[in-house]
Amino acid sequence: MSAQEERDALTPPLALYDYVQRLLGESPEGEPPRRGFPLPERPEPGEALGPREAASDIIREALIPLPDDSATLHRRFTRLGIWDHHRHLIRSAVANLQLPAGQRDAVRSLARQLIRTGTTVPAVTVGLALLIRLGEAEDVPYIADLGLLRDLTPAAVEALDALDRRSAAVLWLVVRARGDELRPLVQALRAGDPHTIRAGLEALSASPRYLNTAAARRIAEAARLPDLLGRYPSDTALLARAGRILARMVCPRDNPTELLDYPDAITLYEDVISRAGLLPPTLKHHAMLLSLALDLSSGPGMLLNWPPGRREALLDSLGRLLAAPQWASLTETDAGTVDQRLWAGWIRRTGRQPFVRPATAGRLRIQVVAGDPVDREPVETRILLDERPLVPAVFARGPAHSPDYLLDEGRLRAGPEPREVGLAVAYCTEGCCGALYVTIRRDGDHVVWENWRRPPTMPGSLEPVPELPAYRFDATAYDAEIARAEADYSWSWPARTVARLIKAGLMKQPELLSRWDAKRGWISSGFDDPDSTVVTFSYAPGLASGKPEGIPLQFRWVVPDDGTPPETQAAAALRRLAVEDPKTYGQVCGGNRERAEELGFPWP
Structure with a gap:
């Protein structure tokens, strides 16, 4: 071994906190990079701990009893082979530790040693996890700086959420915010100057491309948005941006329940709606306020801890404002930009929906809600049980399924045999974060929803979900509400109606596609162009017989709106399918290049 190698071996490793301080000192203007800092490159000696259950047991063995000093814990982890990649199991184990009340000060002292002098990820993770439960204000700067190491960010944010929501939000945004557009x-x-924050918010693009629900919530927390509105009460640009950020928090295409994790949600709703009359009447502002109203009437906003009658009063206030002539007249023309035309049509169809109370109260209410078309928000079938939105209350991972799935195909009807129905799926995928299912059955004069299936833990938590009860409905009232919802297309627009009619025609006449060895796929309005209809289908030789030769290709046929009634457009599309092979006018959109070339189709 060389002299340099001997010195390196004798030099104690740098504490992770000191490592972060060094990196910050070396960074331009002391700013961390997007996505935070990487961990120092250190080998991970030792063997794997085996299956998750065995690893968890070994980690618990290392933690019990908690030592008085950090060096002892370092030695235990090294001896047992507990390394960086076990940090998630460590957090879970610490969360479940029993901490006797008389030892809390000693445990807090150990946690502070670990975060300030710890040299390994497992040891520092223990310190952060303990401070999630025991942290105090003096720990905030240490936790915030350690969280700049991207592998420690989740534990640091969780600890800061309990101590200082603004610091937690700033850290989350530094490491997790997407896109260079958010960096200023x-x-x-991070600097904390209200004037600069105000300017940054007003310049921010609040489009879904840059601002998902989590980022919207964290920006509101980091900016202390209600306080900022109070500091600049006459700034209508800031008011409009605050409303837009609030509306983004309940976007069903992401996690629609970020709003419920925002402590100042009710205050921000109060501030925005009480001052909404200051906003210039524009289609953009009308669309933002309508999005807020839709949330308050049937979305996650209903689940906030409202004082009695206050939510309804805010809805009434919005309803009166948007019905005033200067706001209502905005939709009288379709002239303008594409966005303005989309907003005008949406407001005409949807503008009064959140302000109409149901004629009679009942256990079940179905509300089909089409979100802001400029943001490409989905159409969802909101299910309200006892006037509480079901999906955000018990699933909280994504929106309810579309009416195409739940209503057009009669899935919510109660038939003679019990059947399981999917009500919602996670915004990522079912394979990733699960889905919500219920079994619907008829029981004499009642309809019963029971045997719920959903992920076993709460979103972002290891806490088990509680069991859901069975719900019983009067069968006559239930059938009437499902029939009413199935027949109500007031939310729909021409391209969506064309898509529904084409789908219904193909369900009645599947041979229109099967004669071409094709099978119906997804049919709806276009995502990029909501005014066009998109028909997808799969094709493979022999598909109609049930014995396809090889992997099918997926095709996409776009039917532009020609201005004729939807019934006329749908009939024309079905006639074309009857006489002309759709593979000659559809475009390949899925499968693989080799299969497309084999079957003689150009790959996109």
Whole structure:
């Protein structure tokens, strides 16, 4: 071994906190990079701990009893082979530790040693996890800096959420915010100057491309948005941006329940709606306020801890404002940009929906809600049980299924045999974060929803979900509500109606596609162009006989709106399918290049 190698071996490793301080000192202007800092490159000696259950047992063995000093814990982890990649199991184990009340000060002292002098990820993770439960204000700067190491960010954010929501939000945004467009605002939030934050917010693009629900919530927390509105009460640009951020928090295409994790949600609703009359009447502002109203009437906003009658009063206030002539007249023309035309049509169809109370109260209410078309929000079948939105209350991972799935195909009807129905799926995929299922059955004069299936833990938590009860409905009232919802297409627009009619025609006449060895796929309005209809189908030789030769290709046929009634357009599309092979006018959109070339189709 060389002299340099001997010195390196004798030099104690740098504490992770000191490592972060060094990196910050070396960074331009002391700013961390997007996505935070990587961990120092260190080998992970030792063997794997085996299956998850065995690893968890070994980690618990290392933690019990908690030592008085950090060096002892370091030695235990090294001896047992507990390394960086076990940090998630460590957090779970610490969360479940029993901490006797008389030892809390000693445990807090150990946690502080670990985060300030710990040299390994497992040891520092124990310190952060203990401070999730025991942290105090003096720990905030240490936790915030350690969280700049991207592998420690989740534990640091969780600890800060209990101590200082603004610091937690700033850290989350520094490491997790997507896109360079957010960097100026994130830098302003990190600096903390209200004037710079105000300017950064007003310059921010609040489109879904840059601002998902989590980022919207964290920006509101980091900016202390209600306080900022109070500081600049006459700034209508800031007011409009605050409303837009609030509306983004309940976007069903992401996680629609970020709003419920935002402590100032009710205050921000109060601030925005009480001052909404200051906003210039524009289609953009009308669309933002309508999005807020739709949430308050049937979305996650209903689940906030509202004082009695206050939510309804805010809805009434919005309803009166948007019905005023200067706001209602905005939709009288379709002239303008594409966005303005989309907003005008949406407001005409949807503008009064959140302000109409049901004629009679009942256990079940179905509300089909089409979100802001400029943001490409989905159409969802909101299910309200006892006037509480079911999906965000018990699933909280994604929106309810579309009416195409639940209503057009009669899945919510109660038939003679019990059947399991999917009500919602996670915004990522079912394979990733699960789905919500219920079994629907008829029981004499009642309809019963029971045997719920959903992920076993709460979103972002290891806490088990509680069991859901069975719900019983009067069968006559239930059937009437499902029939009413199935027949109500007031939310629909021409391209969506064309898609529904084409789908219904193909369900009645599947041979229109099967004669071409094709099978119906997804049919709806276009995502990029909501005014067009998109018909998808799969094709493979022999598909109609049930014995396809090889992997099918997927095709996409776009039917533009020609201005004729939807019934005329749908009939024309079905006639074309009857006489002309759709593979000659559809475009390949899925499968693989080799299969497309084999079957003689160009790959996109």
